[in-house]
Amino acid sequence: MKINTFWIASVVLGLLSSCSNNSSSGPTASTTDASTSAASTSANYDSVRGSGKFKHIDLQPTPQPTLVAAGKSVYELKCSACHKLTGEKLVGPGWLGVTNRHTPEWIMNFATNTDEMIDKDPKAQAMLQVCMVRMPNQHLSDDDARNILEFMRNNDKDK
Numbered sequence: 001m002k003i004n005t006f007w008i009a010s011v012v013l014g015l016l017s018s019c020s021n022n023s024s025s026g027p028t029a030s031t032t033d034a035s036t037s038a039a040s041t042s043a044n045y046d047s048v049r050g051s052g053k054f055k056h057i058d059l060q061p062t063p064q065p066t067l068v069a070a071g072k073s074v075y076e077l078k079c080s081a082c083h084k085l086t087g088e089k090l091v092g093p094g095w096l097g098v099t100n101r102h103t104p105e106w107i108m109n110f111a112t113n114t115d116e117m118i119d120k121d122p123k124a125q126a127m128l129q130v131c132m133v134r135m136p137n138q139h140l141s142d143d144d145a146r147n148i149l150e151f152m153r154n155n156d157k158d159k
Contacts, residue, residue, distance in 0.1 A: 047123065051116045052109030057146075059104055063154040070143075071151025078138045079148070085155050092131050099156045104149055111145040114138070 049055060075083075082091035098107065102123070110117045110124065114137045118124045128134060140148070 045120050047121060048103055049105035050109035050113070050124075051120050052113035054105045054108040054112075057104035057108060057149070059153070063150045063157060067147050067150035068154040071147035071149070071154075074140070074144050074148055075151055078140070082133075082135075089131065091133055092135060093127055095152055095155055097156060099149075099153050107149050107152065108142075108145045111138070111140050111148055112142065 045051065084090050084094045085096065087094040087096040102110075106121075106123075110121075114135055118128060118134060
């Protein structure tokens with residue numbers, strides 16, 4: 001009986017000492033790594049153009065009619081259920097003035113890289129707080145995103 005008690009006590013003490021050593025160094029190290037990683041990501045983030053492949057968009061002085069028409073079709077198919085062309089919020093924010101609030105690069109990066117933009121961009125996160133619904137990724141092509149941009153520019157020009 002004394003041998004069993006001795007072995008049980010030894011095992012319990014061994015487990016307690018090994019757990020206490022791991023718990024004091026393990027989580028602290030990984031927490032530090034995670035916070036360092038998040039800080040470096042936010043330090044490298046460009047809030048003017050957003051996150052994505054679009055670094056510079058060349059725009060004509062006025063919206064291009066063929067692109068505006070194509071953008072209207074995309075808007076009606078994928079965007080109009082959640083976004084109005086006025087400043088009024090529907091499910092998502094209204095589009096009026098969006099080209100004055102965001103750069104063309106930001107708009108196209110948001111349209112084509114929605115999830116990452118919502119995760120990283122302070123303006124996108126602020127919109128999420130207001131709308132309370134995360135925009136789903138619409139899987140827009142680069143051409144669709146450009147057409148939407150021209151449609152937005154035309155909408156802002158008209159009002």
